[in-house]
Amino acid sequence: MTLTQERTYKPKKKRKLTPGQVVFIICMCTWPLCIWILFTIICSIDGWIAAFQRWSPMKRQYVWVGWDNFELVLNGIFKDTAIDWKNAILNSIYLFLFNNFVMIPIGVFFGYLLYKKMPFASVFRVIFYLPNIISPIVMTMAFKYMLNVSYGPIPKVLSFFGLPLPANGFFADPNWAFPIILIYNLWAGLGYFVVMVTGAMNRIPKEVLEVGMLDGISITREFWQVVVPLIMETIKVLFLSGVSIIFSYFLTPMLLTKGGPYDGISSTIALKQQQYIDSGNINEASAWGIITSIVAFPLTNGVRFLLDKLFPPIQY
Secondary structure, three states, rough: OOOOOOOOOOOOOOOOOOOHHHHHHHHHHHHHHHHHHHHHHHHHHHHHHOEEEEEEEOOOEEEOOOOHHHHHHHHHOOOOOOHHHHHHHHHHHHHHHHHHHHHHHHHHHHHHHOOOOOOOOHHHHHHHHHHHOOOHHHHHHHHHOOOOOOOOOHHHHHHHHHOOOOOOOOOOOOHHHHHHHHHHHHHHHHHHHHHHHHHHHHHHHHHHHHHHHHHOOOOHHHHHHHHHHHHHHHHHHHHHHHHHHEEEOOOOHHHHHHOOOOOOOOOOOOHHHHHHOOOOHHHHHHHHHHHHHHHHHHHHHHHHHHHHHHHOOOOO
16 A cells, blocks of 8 residues: 555444343333433323312312412412412512522632632532531531520520520521521532532633733732633523522421411422422412413523623633
């Protein structure tokens, strides 16, 4: 063969799967597929059907009632007597604002400190993220212990400095119940934001920062004009997760305050739906789930579209 002759490229033949490999793949895919069909597809279809039905004691079966369940849910929201629902909606909005405009900036700030290799950065990274790998039940139990007015360490410190404590405890006081949930979110959830933004910062090319150092930019300009724009995609993901909190946040208030006290002062939209289910009223719970889905889908996609317009993706 001379140098002028072209070499013909022969693609490699794809290796056929052995019968054992085929059986292994089928076994590995069958179980999660069955779980998805059972708990996503079938449950969703059943929920849609239940939203248009109601149990009839006379007929001893579920009967079709059309839009009655939706009407009952919406009337419960907009009537003046439904303070419970109003609190739930307002609390969910407050959680969204706290998550996106308080926790995300704090997470970005501390993430930047860890990214710049502050002293004991590795230790602080573990401390920040530790609450995210512990069971929420254990975390809420520890949090309630720390704030117990009878033997908790934090109330003892407050009493030592002469600060007043709520007579019924922080979790049963209407002035403290919901702020305590926000404090818990900051304590238990900040590490997630820190780890996410730190991971995004570690992807920034070192050459970009070195050019800035050669140009003599300050650390403040580096943070606002270089680092934040380059991690904006991660911030947008965190922001969208905050939008979903409006419709899905219920575990923490249920474990800390059970939605109380006094007419659901710390309830959320998702917690009220869960309380519907706990009371056996699955039909109105299904109707409320459909309503929230109809609202959540365009809202989330609208926020995503707006974020993409305001902060176009940066390729690097």
